Amino acid sequence: MIKSCRAPIASLLLTFGILGLQSGSSPAAVRIEGQVKAGGGALVNSTVTLWAASAGDPRQLAQAKTNNEGTFDLSSQETPAADVILYVVAKGGEAMVNKGSGDNPATALLAVLGASLPARVTINEMTTVASVWTANQFIDGTSIKGHSLGLKIAAGNVSNFVNLQTGGWGAAIQDVLNSSATTTMANFATLSSLTAGCTTRIKPDACASLFAATTPPGGKAPTDTLGALLSVARNSAYRPEKLFALLDAFYPIPQGKNLRRPPYMPYLNYAPTAWTLPLKFTGGGLSAPGKIMFDSEGNAWTGVNFIVGSQASDDLWDGNLSKFAPNGKALSPDTTGFEGGGVEGPGFGTAIDANDNVWVTSTGGKTISLFDKSGKPLSPADGYNFGGQLGIMQGVIVAPNGDVWTLDFEKDQVVHLPKGDASNAKFYCRSTDGKPNKDSPCKLNGPFHLAIDQQDRVWITNAIGDTVTRFPASDPTKVEVLPTGGHSGKGMAIDSLGNAWITNTAGTGLDLRVKLKLLELKLTGQMSQLHRVVFDYLHGNSSLGNISMLRPDGTPAPGSPFHGGGTWGSWGVVIDGNDQVWSSNFGGASITHLCGARTETCPSGMKTGDAISPPGGYVGGGMQPLTDIAIDPAGNVWVADNWQRPQSCFAPYASEATSTLCGGNGLTVFYGMAKPVRAPQIGPARPY
Numbered sequence: 001m002i003k004s005c006r007a008p009i010a011s012l013l014l015t016f017g018i019l020g021l022q023s024g025s026s027p028a029a030v031r032i033e034g035q036v037k038a039g040g041g042a043l044v045n046s047t048v049t050l051w052a053a054s055a056g057d058p059r060q061l062a063q064a065k066t067n068n069e070g071t072f073d074l075s076s077q078e079t080p081a082a083d084v085i086l087y088v089v090a091k092g093g094e095a096m097v098n099k100g101s102g103d104n105p106a107t108a109l110l111a112v113l114g115a116s117l118p119a120r121v122t123i124n125e126m127t128t129v130a131s132v133w134t135a136n137q138f139i140d141g142t143s144i145k146g147h148s149l150g151l152k153i154a155a156g157n158v159s160n161f162v163n164l165q166t167g168g169w170g171a172a173i174q175d176v177l178n179s180s181a182t183t184t185m186a187n188f189a190t191l192s193s194l195t196a197g198c199t200t201r202i203k204p205d206a207c208a209s210l211f212a213a214t215t216p217p218g219g220k221a222p223t224d225t226l227g228a229l230l231s232v233a234r235n236s237a238y239r240p241e242k243l244f245a246l247l248d249a250f251y252p253i254p255q256g257k258n259l260r261r262p263p264y265m266p267y268l269n270y271a272p273t274a275w276t277l278p279l280k281f282t283g284g285g286l287s288a289p290g291k292i293m294f295d296s297e298g299n300a301w302t303g304v305n306f307i308v309g310s311q312a313s314d315d316l317w318d319g320n321l322s323k324f325a326p327n328g329k330a331l332s333p334d335t336t337g338f339e340g341g342g343v344e345g346p347g348f349g350t351a352i353d354a355n356d357n358v359w360v361t362s363t364g365g366k367t368i369s370l371f372d373k374s375g376k377p378l379s380p381a382d383g384y385n386f387g388g389q390l391g392i393m394q395g396v397i398v399a400p401n402g403d404v405w406t407l408d409f410e411k412d413q414v415v416h417l418p419k420g421d422a423s424n425a426k427f428y429c430r431s432t433d434g435k436p437n438k439d440s441p442c443k444l445n446g447p448f449h450l451a452i453d454q455q456d457r458v459w460i461t462n463a464i465g466d467t468v469t470r471f472p473a474s475d476p477t478k479v480e481v482l483p484t485g486g487h488s489g490k491g492m493a494i495d496s497l498g499n500a501w502i503t504n505t506a507g508t509g510l511d512l513r514v515k516l517k518l519l520e521l522k523l524t525g526q527m528s529q530l531h532r533v534v535f536d537y538l539h540g541n542s543s544l545g546n547i548s549m550l551r552p553d554g555t556p557a558p559g560s561p562f563h564g565g566g567t568w569g570s571w572g573v574v575i576d577g578n579d580q581v582w583s584s585n586f587g588g589a590s591i592t593h594l595c596g597a598r599t600e601t602c603p604s605g606m607k608t609g610d611a612i613s614p615p616g617g618y619v620g621g622g623m624q625p626l627t628d629i630a631i632d633p634a635g636n637v638w639v640a641d642n643w644q645r646p647q648s649c650f651a652p653y654a655s656e657a658t659s660t661l662c663g664g665n666g667l668t669v670f671y672g673m674a675k676p677v678r679a680p681q682i683g684p685a686r687p688y
Contacts, residue, residue, distance in 0.1 A: 042070030046093025122167030136672030278621025284330030285337020303346020317345025342383015461489030566617020577675030577687030590617030
């Protein structure tokens with residue numbers, strides 16, 4: 001009899017396991033109590049539902065109605081599995097700040113809680129804004145589902161914006177790098193107050209006005225507040241002034257007063273260029289981050305140019321390696337970061353292999369270094385330098401077959417480590433006739449970054465030139481040199497169709513006046529001032545910078561290079577899971593977002609190369625002159641704030657008081673903006 005019961009019981013448990021849940025028994029395995037608020041007051045008679053999200057359809061665990069104080073109590077005997085996050089949705093109800101207004105079916109509020117529940121939760125407009133932006137890539141109506149790492153990252157970032165227990169401000173948005181230093185807090189509070197205009201029915205037509213202002217391009221008007229916020233998050237640069245105008249309609253300044261009285265403060269004084277919510281993070285030995293890469297757990301790694309607190313300058317880079325958790329918390333040691341293994345002043349060379357080992361190249365040390373996922377150096381104390389054969393090093397990648405390819409910026413050569421084996425290193429693009437390496441068939445001139453495509457071909461950008469170099473990984477002697485149409489190639493990325501996207505920092509190139517100035521510096525022995533002259537020219541000329549697209553056959557795409565959406569001093573470039581193109585801008589301290597080759601994923605009517613970002617790019621978040629840009633498994637866009645005060649980067653112009661302010665002081669994260677990609681990225685970006 002006992003044996004006959006085991007099979008159906010096991011089958012039942014397996015069924016729950018597949019659904020992401022396990023059967024439990026009394027007392028309740030999951031219990032949560034809290035309050036729903038609208039406009040700062042109780043939301044009564046609202047239906048609150050607890051959901052479990054995973055890769056499949058979400059599962060309802062419990063449901064209750066709020067009482068006359070807006071409170072609720074939810075419990076379930078089902079125990080969530082490890083890959084599940086929990087969230088609560090409150091729908092309908094009457095806002096007590098407008099008592100007698102009746103049930104409002106347009107009210108839909110959200111709080112994404114994560115795998116572990118707080119002792120108590122508040123659901124309000126602020127938790128909704130925080131949850132929508134962080135989980136944007138996984139929400140469909142009131143349904144949340146997606147791959148487990150992405151859901152975990154999304155849930156883990158909610159508390160950066162909001163305290164889930166109180167419904168008030170979270171820790172990161174209030175810290176010194178954010179709060180008064182950026183517009184994120186005002187953007188966030190304004191969005192919350194505009195949402196509250198509908199939930200409280202501050203005007204009879206408030207919800208209709210909100211939905212009209214948040215209707216997506218070519219789409220249908222939202223029907224509830226959750227849908228309205230989702231539309232804004234997914235079309236942040238689409239007519240932002242239309243939504244902003246409701247601030248005055250909902251909360252006009254009272255006669256004889258100076259301030260509006262919205263439920264959430266502070267508020268914006270003028271319309272943003274986009275409704276983005278970036279946050280900035282630092283610590284872990286970070287000063288002037290270069291290249292950003294993610295490991296299999298979604299942690300961000302970056303080589304940093306300088307040692308924290310040093311009187312750093314562009315003449316010598318001496319930094320180490322930093323690591324950050326997906327929620328922005330520094331995981332590497334304060335001040336020093338991860339040291340050893342020959343690392344000294346990384347630039348744009350950081351890569352992660354299939355085992356989460358981190359490869360880093362150094363400019364100051366002229367080395368290649370290797371660290372394990374805990375930050376322990378695996379390379380020798382002096383790094384790999386092959387008897388002094390390396391110069392200033394830049395880009396490094398790991399190929400799908402495990403090979404490591406890296407670039408010598410100074411000596412114009414390529415270093416290949418088959419299967420990552422430094423003892424079997426091979427050098428390519430060297431001249432064999434006694435001439436400089438730049439005169440070899442590769443025509444490398446300041447090789448900066450590289451990528452490998454679906455045909456196993458290596459592509460290389462040239463920072464001092466207007467070409468890219470390409471050869472088969474299996475035979476680097478079969479070289480092609482391809483014009484890009486732009487000057488000073490920096491970043492490069494390959495899309496799913498095999499197109500190469502290249503950022504050109506100098507755009508159409510330097511003008512004659514600057515070229516003559518550089519010649520003067522050379523003739524008078526003042527080449528130490530070269531970078532200063534070039535920087536000043538870039539900083540004063542916003543027309544510089546563009547992005548080239550070369551097709552798999554090496555020919556430029558129609559309209560390439562593309563200039564728009566903030567391409568000022570374009571530096572890094574990355575492709576998202578929809579094949580859309582994202583670029584970081586050194587000159588503009590901004591982010592450019594372009595429609596890629598798969599135009600069906602872009603806003604209606606756009607063609608390849610059209611700008612999705614505003615004319616000046618996405619701005620804010622305390623961004624400084626940027627080097628790299630990267631997309632994590634939750635669709636968050638990370639950028640590297642590389643320089644802080646450029647005047648401090650060039651000796652002898654730095655004063656004592658500002659001599660430590662060369663290096664940029666953070667990583668800025670724009671939440672939920674891009675289609676997620678798998679990590680670590682080895683080869684072209686891979687969507688989920």
